[in-house]
Amino acid sequence: MTLKKTLLIALSTPLFMVMTAIVWHTSNPLPPMYPGGPATLITASNNKTLRSFGDKQGVHRYHVTPKEVNPFYLQALLHYEDRWFYQHYGVNPFSLLRAAGQWIKHGRVISGGSTITMQVARLIDPHSRTVGGKLHQIARAIQLEWYFSKEEILTFYLNLAPFGGNVEGIAAASHRYFAKAPHQLTKNEAALLVVLPQKPSRYRPDRYPTKAKAMRNKVLSRLYQGALLNSAQYHLLIKERVNLHIGKQPLLAPLLARYLKQRYPNRHKLQTTIDYSLQKRLSTLLHRTSQRLPHKASAALVILHNPSAQIRAYQGSVNFLDASRFAHVDMVRATRSPGSTLKPFIYAQALDLGLIHSKSLLSDIPADFDGYKPQNLNGTFSGPVSAQHALQKSLNVPAIQLLNRITPMRFEHTLAQAGIHLTHKQANLSVGLGGTGTQLLTLAKLYRSLASDGHVAPLNVLKDTVNSSASVQILSPQSSWITFKMLSAQSAPDRVVPSVRRQIAWKTGTSYGYRDFWAVGVSRDYTVAAWVGRPDASPMLGYLGATQAAPLMFDAFDLLPPDQQLLTKPASVTNTLICWPSGLALEHIPNNQCESQHQALTINHMTPPSMDIYGDFTTNMSWPEKLAHWLNRKQINYGSTTSHNTALSVPDYSIAITSLRSGQHYYRSQLSTLTLTSSHPTQVNWFINHEPITKPQIELSQYLGETTVSACINAHCDQQTIYIHP
Known part of the structure; x- marks a missing residue:
């Protein structure tokens, strides 16, 4: 062969190899790094697991980075599997030559000579155990090194390595076998998990503890020889038995986790704002509640932290494992009739529009609003009532009296500005009494505004997600503060005295047909919203929001720490002495026309006159016409028997059974x-x-x-x- 031909071959051979590599690379792009898609881990705010979801093949994997793993595990892994990991370019030729020599000598594969990069290549693109398969693996490894950094390749291995069954990755294995996070592994646990991926079905410690211990000690011996363990450590560690802590992970906030998995299908890990301890105690509370609910009934509850607008606890059903209660239906997000729970925002808007103050005279009498004739739950009417009393007792006619004046369209438009959308065909007066649809989470978001100067803010449930939309003010600080005070002035149902005393503004609701029972409460720091009912919308006769949902809501408040923030009264809110029937300030009323006096919370000292039943202001100092007619028919004289120095008496609705006692x-x-x-x-x-x-x-x-x-x-x-x- 001439020198010219020799040089030509010498030059063309590398060129041919490069061209071949380019053609192979072009026709064989890298497959997805996670062939079955991501397996998603949902955690609480402290990184404790709430729920995990497998990938499309049912494999569970908790995504981690090298920084989240015990450094000793990483040292042991690299020393045992690939000590030249940071020096080679995907392939260690010395390891391959050693493996080839062993194969020739023994006639079978003794060691594969694979680097960590090559193992990742095999995990994402499995191949046959042949020479051709090995060459394919080598090509993939070089391809990986071309596209990714060493840190990224190590991360792939940490999350893809098999550990037996449907468990992949060091984090899932650490939780599966030792019930701890990978950064908490002991040296013995780390050594075992280093060797387990070699033959996960044969070395599984839960099935073959003796074999697992032997292989673990083999790793420890190699680490001792490599000076990663001293003599005392080595001889102490090899004597330890394999200690497993395998326990079933409790499902916490499972329906929230399901929602997040569906919303973020490509995320490996979602860290929520859920307080793990609070969620666990809330789950126990709802489980206890299920024992006293009727057949098919469920309950749901959500807790917000007002200053941060974070969801701290979320229970979408009473017991996720109880199929008889439609446990897989998330009632936090289900659209249902809200009953009377929208009433506080009718009163708050009326305050902002200058229509009422806290003790404005309203009419609880039979009325016909263009064919709509609201009734109270007990079928009776109270006559003249203050705005505060009407709201606290959830009287229907006064609420419609105000909504008729505000107009349903304006009421809904104000809510819609903050993303609070009600579900019905057309704005109408029945919305004020539950003739619409909304969600428990929406109500919690809305009620939070009463402790947030009237601002409705987007709720946060993921720690790493910042809502781009700003809060929207639907109420003034003055009206939200007065509404909070009116609702918090009513006493809670009879119950055990809570360990933490706090001021709670609360409201209940019962939907038409006794299908939904609500209670929403707001303290300075927290909003708690509860729902009780049957997810299939069948009625529960004899139940009320006040008797079912309210006790559950107050029990949830008992789980919370003391409030920290202060709700400061706006400077423009003042106490003003007003008179009935006019509703005006005492200083503007002749003494002989003030039939009763009331201390009212007013905005900028404004004391609007009383309204008639349809929302028009009265033009004289007498009782509104239709209210006066009702009083005459009932032969009630409020003026002659009421002292000028006392508030008008209101019906007493307290009740106690006197003919029997519990336990008889x-x-x-x-x-x-x-x-x-x-x-x-x-x-x-x-x-x-x-x-x-x-x-x-x-x-x-x-x-x-x-x-x-x-x-x-x-x-x-x-x-x-x-x-x-x-």
Whole structure:
């Protein structure tokens, strides 16, 4: 061969190899790094696991970076698997030559000679155990080194390495076998997880502890020889047995996790704002609640931290594992009728429009608003009531009286400016009484504004996500503060005294047909919203928001730490002495025309006159015309019997069952009928086991065992539990 031909071959051979490599690379692009798509881990704010989702093949993987793994594990991994990882370009020729020599000598594969990069190549693009397959793996490894840094390739290995069953990656293995995060691994645990990916089905410590210990000690021996362990450490570690801590991970906030997985399908990890400890205690509370709910009934609850607008706890169903209660339906986001829970924002808007102050005279009387005739829950009317009293007692006609003046379109437009959209065909007065649809999370977001100067802010549920949209002010600081005070002035239902006393503005709601029961409360730092009902929308007769959802809401408040922020009264809010029936300030009213006096919270000392039933201001000092006619028919004289120095008396709706007490036992052989009496003489609705009865008596022959008796008036109830025997 001439020198010229030799030089030509010498030059063309590398060129041919380069061209071949380019052609191969072009026709064989890198496959996806996670062939089955991402496996997603949902964590609480402290990184504790709430719920994990496998990839498309059902593989569970908790995505981590090298910084999140115990440094000793990384040292052991590189020393045992690929000590020249940071020096080679994907392939270690010395390792390959050693592996080839062993293959020739023994006639079978003793060691593969694979680097960590080559192992990643095999994991993303499996190949046959042949010479051709090995060459394919080498080409992929070089391709990986071309596109990615060493840190990225190491990260791929940490998350793709198999650890037995459907577990991949060091983080998932650490949680699976030792119930801890990978940065918490001990030296023995780290050594075991270094060798496990070599033969995960044969070295699994939960199935083959003896083999697993032997392979772990092999790694420890190699580390001792490499001076990563001293003699004392080595001899102490090899004596330890394999200590596993395998426990089933509890599902916390599972429906929130499902929602986030669906919304962010390509994310490996989602760290939420959920308080792990609070969520765990809330889950226990809802589980206890399920034991006293009727068949098919569920409950949901969400807790917001007002200053940060963060969701701190989220329970979409009463018990995620109870299929009989439609547990997989997320009632935090389900659209349902809100009952009376929108009423506070009708009053707040009326305050901002200068229509009322806190003690404005409103009319709770029969009324016809162009064919719409609202009724109260108990079917009765109270006549003249203050705005505060009407809101606290959730009277329907006064709320519609105000909404009619504001107009439903304007009311909804104000809410819509902050992204609060109600679900119905057309704006109408029935919206004020629940004739629309909304979500529990939306109500919580809305009520938070009462402790946030009237601002509605986007809610945060992910720690690394910053909402680009700013908060929107739908109420003034003055009206939100006055509404908060009006709602917080009412006493909570009878219950155990909470460990943390706090001021809570709260409102309940019961939807038409007894299908949804709501309670939303706001303290200075927290908003708690609760829903109780049947997800299939079947009715629960005899239940009320005040008796079902409100106790659950207050129990949730008991789980929270003390409030820290202050709600400062705006300077323009003042106490003003006003007169009825005019509604004006005392200083503007002749003494002989002030039939009763009230201390009202006013904005800028404004005291708008009283309205008639349809929302028009009265032009004289007398009672609104239709209210006066109602008083005359009822033969009630409020003016002559009321002192100028006291507030107008209002009906007393407190009630207590007087004929029996909880825990009493009755025998059908000795008694056939038990008459029911209460502290309130009339207008009482009676329920046995939450079913209404027409007469105030129990026919003992119809009941046996534990029996619940309820007496209700105007959404206030007393409940006693007795026991009936044969």
